[in-house]
Amino acid sequence: MATRLTFAADTGGTFTDLVVNSAGGAARLYKRPTTPSDPVIGLFDSLGAAADDMNSSVTDLLERSDLFVFGTTLATNAIVTSSTARTALLVTEGHPDILLLREGGGRRTLFDYSQEYPEPYIPRALTFEIRERLSAEGEVLTALDERQALEVIARLREAEVEAVAVCLIWSMINDSHETRIGELLESELPDVPYTLSSRLNPSVREYRRTSSTAIDASLKPLMSRFFRHLEEELRSNGFNGRLLIMTSSGGVLDAEHVAETPIHSIGSGPAGAPVAGRRFAALDGGGMTAIVTDAGGTTFDVSVLRDGEIPTTRETMVGDQKAGYITGFPSVDVRSVGAGGGSIAWVDSGGMLHVGPMSAGADPGPACYKRGGDRPTVTDACLVLGYLDPDYFLGGEVEVAIEPAAGVIRRHVAEPLGLDLNEAASAILTLATERMVTAIEEITLNQGIDPRRGLLIGGGGGGGLYCTGIAHRLGCWPVLIPSASAALSATGAMLSDLRATYTATELMSARVFDRERANAVLDGLHAQCRDFCKGPGAGSIRSVITFAVEARYQEQVWEIEVPLARPEFASDDDVAALVESFHDTHDALFAVRDTGSDVEVLTWVAHVSCSLQDADSLKPPSAPGRSGAGGTRRAYFPDLGVIDTPVHQVQDLETGRRYPGPLLVESPVTTLVVDARSEVACSANESLLIYPRD
Amino acid sequence: MKDDKTRHTLDGHQLALLNNRFDGIVRAMTNTLLRTARSAILNTARDFSCCILTADHEMLAMAESLPIHVMSGPDLMAQWMVRFNPELRRGDAYLHNSPYHGNSHAADWTILVPVVDDSGRHRFTVIAKAHLADCGNAVPTTYSAAARDVYEEGALIFPCVKVQEDYRDREDVLRMAQVRIRVPELWHGDFLALLGAARIGERKLLELLQEMDGEELAAYPAEWFDYSERLMVDAIRRLPSGETATSGWHDPIPGALPDGLEVGARVKVDRDAAQIEVDLTDNPDCQPCGLNLTEATARTAAMMGVFTGLGSVVPSNAGSFRRLRVHLRENCVVGIPVHPYSCSVATTNLSELLANCVVRALAGLGDGHGMAATGKASPAATAVISGTDNRPGRGPFVNQLWLGFTAGAAGPVADGWLTILGLGAAGFLRRDSIEILEMKYPVLIHSEHIVRDSEGAGRYCGSPAAQVEYGSLDGELTAVWLSEGTNYEAIGVQGGENGCLARQYVRDFNGELSEPLGTYEQVTVKPGERVVSIGSGGAGYGAPRTRDPDRVARDVQRGWVSPERARETYRVAVDENGAVDAAQTATLRNG
Secondary structure, rough: OOOOOEEEEEEOOOOEEEEEEEEOHHHHEEEOOOOOOOOOHHHHHHHHHHHOOOOOOOOHHHOOOOEEEEEEEEHHHHOOOOOOOEEEEEEEOOOOOHHEEEEEEOOOOOOOOOOOOOOOOOHHHHHEEEOOOOOOOOEEEEEOHHHHHHHHHHHHHHOOOOEEEEEEOOOOOHHHHHHHHHHHHHHOOOOOOOEEEHHOOOOOOOHHHHHHHHHHHHHHHHOOOOOOHHHHHOOOOOOOOOOEOOOOOOEEEEEEHHHHOOOHHHOOOOOOHHHHHHHHHHHOOOOEEEEEEEEOOEEEEEEEEEEEEEOEOOOOOOOOOOOEEOOOOOOOOOEEOOOOOOOOEEOOOOOOEEEEEOOOOOOOOOOOOOOOOOOOEHHHHHOOOOOOOOHHOOOOOOOHHHHHHHHHHHHHHHHHHOOOOOHHHHHHHHHHHHHHHHHHHHHHOOOOOOOHHHHHEEOOOOHHHHHHHHHHOOOOEEEEOOHHHHHHHHHHHOOOOOOEEEEEEEEEOOOOOOOOHHHHHHHHHHHHHHHHHOOOHHHHHOEEEOOOEEEEEEEOOOOOOEEEOOOOOOHHHHHHHHHHHHHHHHHHHHOOOOOOEEEEEEEEEEEEEEEOOHHHHHOOOEEOOOOOEEEEEEEOOOOOOOOOOEEEEEHOOEEOOOEEEEEEEEOOOOEEEEOOEEOOOEEOOOEEEEOOOO | OOOOOOOOOOOHHHOOOOOHHHHHHHHHHHHHHHHHHOOHHOOOOOOEEEEEEEEEOOEEEEOOOOOHHHHHHHHHHHHHHHHHHOOOOOOOEEEEEEHOOOOOOOOOOEEEEEEEOOOOOOEEEEEEEEOOOOOOOOOOOOOOOOOOHHHHHHOOOOOOEEEOOOOOOOOOHHHHOOOOOOOOOHHHHHHHHHHHHHHHHHHHHHHHHHHHHHHHHHHHHHHHHHHHHHHHHHHHHHHOOEEEEEEEEEEEEEEEEEEOEEEEEEEEEEEEEEEEEEEOOOOEEEEOOOOOOOOHHHHEEEEEEEEHHOOOOOOHHHHHHHEEEEOOEOOOOOOOOOOOOOOOOOOHHHHHHHHHHHHHHHOOOOOOOOOOOOOOOOOOOOOEEEEOOOOOOEEEEEEEOOOOOOOOOOOOOOOOOOOOOOOOOOOOOOOOOOOHHHHHOEEEEOOOOOEEOEEEOOEEEEEEEEEEEEEEOOOOEEEEEEEOOOOOOOOOOOOOOOOOOOEEEOOOOOOOEEOOOOOEEEEEEEOOOOEEEEOOOOOOOOHHHHOHHHHHHEEEEEEEOHHHHHHOOOOOEOOOOEEEEEEEEEHHHOO
């Protein structure tokens, strides 16, 4: 019998990455351009590349597979390009402008009054008020007026809406009104998908919950269509296994489940990177606190691992970071800055250099592509500096020239700043690196992590160009470049567990703690987790359930998550331990400990994860093919000037030996720059590790 | 620009690196304050600011702080800190809220921490300033408009008092606050948040000094100021030269300001010298009420007016400020106040009125410049509410609401920013969450929505007003508001129309509205009764009949403008599908 295969794919903005793992053998990775009009085409292109490499056919490969994990930016793109469904929003009477008024904010620059106020996610014309009202304690203040609700539903039919979002004030404390509206929608508009906020995201803060609900409903028609199309294409080409989708929480779920709550597929690609980072940190780094970076063409994504955990955030924005749409959902905390190979460098009228956020994109691309790009980019700078090989750019797939790159850097940066060409190119790279450093500092700070305690993982096609500079700047050593660095997200998808989180909102003070009530809430969450293990998790090799609370000092409103050792408060000592653990966490994050204050638990959380395969047995994937020629290349380093720099091919490095910089290491998909203050070694897992020189 | 040949110079990229670094430190301070504060006015509405000054008290970095808190004031406060305490030591922290020594108003509590390096030298001052829910005033509001003087106002004043030494609290000072501030436990939590923010800033600056204390860092402030000054010069050169005077009226306040008050500004733009002067000296003397501006807010009002109306984005710091001259006089209602006149309301009413005089004056230089006036501060939906929460484990409460305040003024290229909340907040202050409010306080927010046909019509429109109705869930609720714009609306420019007036009522058990209530009121409602607030709207820029018809159609579709008003005011015909009827519109506009 032929070897069984597992597939994981990630359709990014520029490339579709595919990782193929064969049971007991090595994993390989393939990269093909993404096809935005129908991402399934790009996916099959990369499957074709795998079939060619393995002397087989796509059908043969798919027939040999039990599992296909897929990550996609389709949902994100649909929102950014306003191509989601015509969606209606039902809200509590009196509050039709929740999405318009937002939480305030949204302005990018203090005195820039040219920015237009953002449109609400659902227009006022499709927002309808429902006569009902609950109190903060869940008491019914105004009963649901069913007759009025039915009138509204009749208007939805006239308006030919394609999806309905329902978010009523305090529905997460008492879901009876929303549930009843759901029943009415099912009987009156049976073919129109809908989302109830109390079921989707039972959390406090009406703006965020409404935004989640609206986004989720608006994605339902599109995403269920897409997942059906993907599944049909795979099935008709021989695939008989299970199709899983990477979610924004860094886990995977069955495609039909994600089609029901498609908001979870937002950011599903980038969420894979920290999952892969965790595996590589364990293999090569030893430490479990790491900064995972993914340097792409237009953005630089950062996430962190704290003691092996992947922190999440509730402030996930789609589109503009200030004026975009908040998902209101916890997701893997991935920060993105507009700094990448395509970022444009410019000097303002006051004589200050900027890099990004504008990008030359894929078209026209950097000036060196000779496709009409007339502004200098970071890629142009790297080419001028000699870090990239003009004869073997992107594995030889793209033809580039140095002259146009040098010309635009001279004109737009060197001359205005009074620098020579190499100094100017170096300044562009350093400033791009600094923007990445700022992104890392912001996320580590927000998570209360000292970046110097973390291992830096350099992923993405451009990671090798920046990571040594970032490490010098932040003092986080060593730097780890895994062999799969060019496809971190797809590798992460391959490694991800089935994952779900269940929460309950129940305010409880530590001073008047009701242990019985707390235990009942935790029992309820535990039962939901066990059902998950028996349902989607059936047949998994391992399952883990953990519990936590989201708590705060009395009168604070931003909770922090504190883990619970076990889901039971057997005695008052257990309550005291929770309080102590809260003080410690708060102190670590914010340098303040207020032992005089009561501690309140608001949200009770249970996380369940089920492993479908043994992640430890997965070998780091590598790309087939060879890189350019070795020897030396003229390259510029600040303080050294232009020197003959040794160029090593990654497969030629001796395992364990340390090679002092300056030097360049090339692989088929990336280039690593090691400066004179650093040295590099290749590990037994084919990862590269960079250390500072004493 | 200062010319110092011996000075180390930074290139454009070193400048950018350090600028990122300092702004990052201010953001770390901000994050700490937001996440750890206890009152909704801080942890949700973000009515606070953080900044970094140089050792000689020049504004270095303010990131996204509120203009009214920081453009001028921190500099004056730091000067007083050194005057009162010539020997600054590491571990010191000063509490400062004195309106007579550089602060904005008594409710804005400020912590100053001198950053002292290992050799004992004072290198920077970090500042965290927060608008407290209560500051001990005689009336439960932080805006005592009717107070005849600081004694009647009743706020506890700390003229730069040391509250920490060697990083340890001076508990005697804290005890003074404990007995004079409503809801002292809440206050203490907020005080810790302020202190934590300042200490985080200090810690990060000390790290920066450890890492790179050398010529480059020493050169940074001067270089950053020169750079900002160059951008300011460019921006001023895009304006025509000219001199204009504008004025505006503040509403009457019975018992304090019976006839209202007119204040104004004379603005002179000298394009060739690249200099802007704002003269506020020709204004009435200090008044026996809480509306007097402080030195900080009078100067800031002029500055934020200029930066808002400039039309170009220039970093706001000591460098760009060199191109700006503000003339103030002592004992002036919009100048330098004399003790014991009260400045309780110095951050909103007259400061907004003045800043709007300045932006309108710039608009007077020609179409394409300046801005219309922003809607007035602060509607009854931003009242300070107080009462007793009867839910288990609760008790007395006091907090300022931040709802239903729109007010964005139209400019020459865009409609008003809907949630601007005044020029001093610049849209960076947040709104309350209804659920967070109802969870923390025994209130019910019945409704909050845009009022149709309330926009300041123009080629670009001022924001429409929002209507908010709120009341008590259980027990009595006291609300104190100071709703400027009840008598005088925000003024349009270049043919743009004025914004709508503010209105406020009480709605009784039967749903009946009371007679319109005044600008400054203290009302107590019982469960079932509601406070009804309609804010003052932003004004328009340019003639309404020159507005892009597609924008008018969009306003009709979203219910902001009625088809009748579209026709009459904008001369735009909109069909039943909400699209522009081009032929009819042409007829209307040519007629």
